[in-house]
Amino acid sequence: MISLSVIVCSIVQLASSASCPQSIPTVSVVPRCPSNEKEWISAAKRKNCSALENCQTCSKDRSFVYHCVLNKNATELVEVCAPIWYMSDQMCYRHIKFSTASQSEKGEHTTFVMTVIIAVLVILVILVISLLIFIRINWKKNNNSIKPRCEKIAENVYELDELIIESKDDSKEIEKISLDTTRKDVVEEVANFVTMSGKNILCSLKNVVTIRDLREKLSEKESVPLKCLLVVDKENGVLYQDATVFEPCKKERYTLMVGNTNRTQGFKEDGNVHTDVISNKQISHGKCQMCCGHFTVPETLFDWVKDKLPGSGDVELQCPRCSDVWEEEELVKKCNMSEDEKLFLNCVLEVNEKTKKMKQ
Known part of the structure; x- marks a missing residue:
């Protein structure tokens, strides 16, 4: 005691x-x-x-x-x-009591201030989120309501007896599609898109807001897997990202690139298991061997080329492990590229070459 x-x-x-x-x-x-x-x-x-x-x-x-x-x-x-x-007396006791009380009051004041600050921050966050949602909703409404009519619109179906489009077969035979003339109030915006190899594809732009929307419509219309149909800017050698807003007035900037749906076709199997030089995964089939001796998968190689070259300013690719150069001809062959993909790769390398010379 x-x-x-x-x-x-x-x-x-x-x-x-x-x-x-x-x-x-x-x-x-x-x-x-x-x-x-x-x-x-x-x-x-x-x-x-x-x-x-x-x-x-x-x-x-x-x-x-x-x-x-x-x-x-x-x-x-x-x-x-x-x-x-x-x-003596209670002097020590009074001092302790006073100090403790002051500390308690200070703590209560600090707690109150912090509570008020947190409440204000929560209210501000809610207001900002509400404002962003409101702006987003109105932007979509305005975008759909004032969408520029840059293509010829079929204002009256009686004025369109038939539309001529190219068929999907290699012979490119012309087929006629008869319009249903029983509806009198049909108004739909239609645009023509051209592939890298020169094929024309007619597509409705209804509800098309982003590049992803356009790809999905074209993929469904042409019965091509979505991953094999990309939208590119061949003049600048770049791929359009899915989230990019589609601008109908500048349709000439959009070119279609239809890819190969079966890249492993034609490659021989050796029955051995190898490590993919790009993804580092174990691969046993559907693989190809590069000039440096390392193995990869055509689809993985194509995705790597698509990710590394467009817009990079590089005119060549190197093996990620041994740094040996993979030439354009080898990339075309080992990726089993379609005609569209070959043409786009050539455009990319030309643009990158010009960019490289300008930097020198």
Whole structure:
């Protein structure tokens, strides 16, 4: 009980340690104070306050001893060497009560301020999200309502007896599609797109907002897998991303590239398992060997070419493992490229060559 009383009442002594310079270097934060006489003696011996007895100027008698007390704000326990200060009445108690109350009020004030700040931030986030949703909805409405009519529109089906389009077979025979003339109010925007190899494909632009929408319509109309039908800008040698907004007024910038649906056709199997030099996966079939001796898969190789060359300014590709150059002719052969893909690769390399010369 005596030691606990000393712990509580010594807080004022610690607060006054600034008047005793020799006490300041001895202050150290501890998780707990001694709880009995044995622990107190052990802690005092470890602190060794008696070593400073002769050089301290804070007390004349031998009262420069070990203390374990609360800090000024009563938030931590500290050990310190300092003179003994005997106190009476309830002065120590009042000091502790006042400090604790101030700390509590400060904590409550801080909590209130933080709560208000968090509430304001949440409200701002909700308002921003609501505003973005509102803008998005209105943008879509406006985009659909004021979409430019850059292509000839069939305003009256009675004016269109038939549309002539190219068939899908290699002979490119012309077939006629008769329109249903029973509906009088049909208004639909139609555009003609050209592939890299010169084939014309007529497609409705209804509900087409992005490049992805256009690819899906053309894929369904031509019965070509979506991954094998890409939209490119052959003049600049770049691929359009799916999220790009489709601009009907600038239709001439869009060229179609129809790819090979079976790239592994014609490759011989050796029955061995190899590591794909690009994807690092184990491959046992449908693989091709590059000039440097490493193996890959035609589809993986084509995706890598498509990712690395367009818009990069590079005029050649190197093996990712041994840095041997893979020439254009080898890439065309090992990717088993379609005619459209060959033509686009050539456009890409020409654009990259020009870009490279301009940088030199």
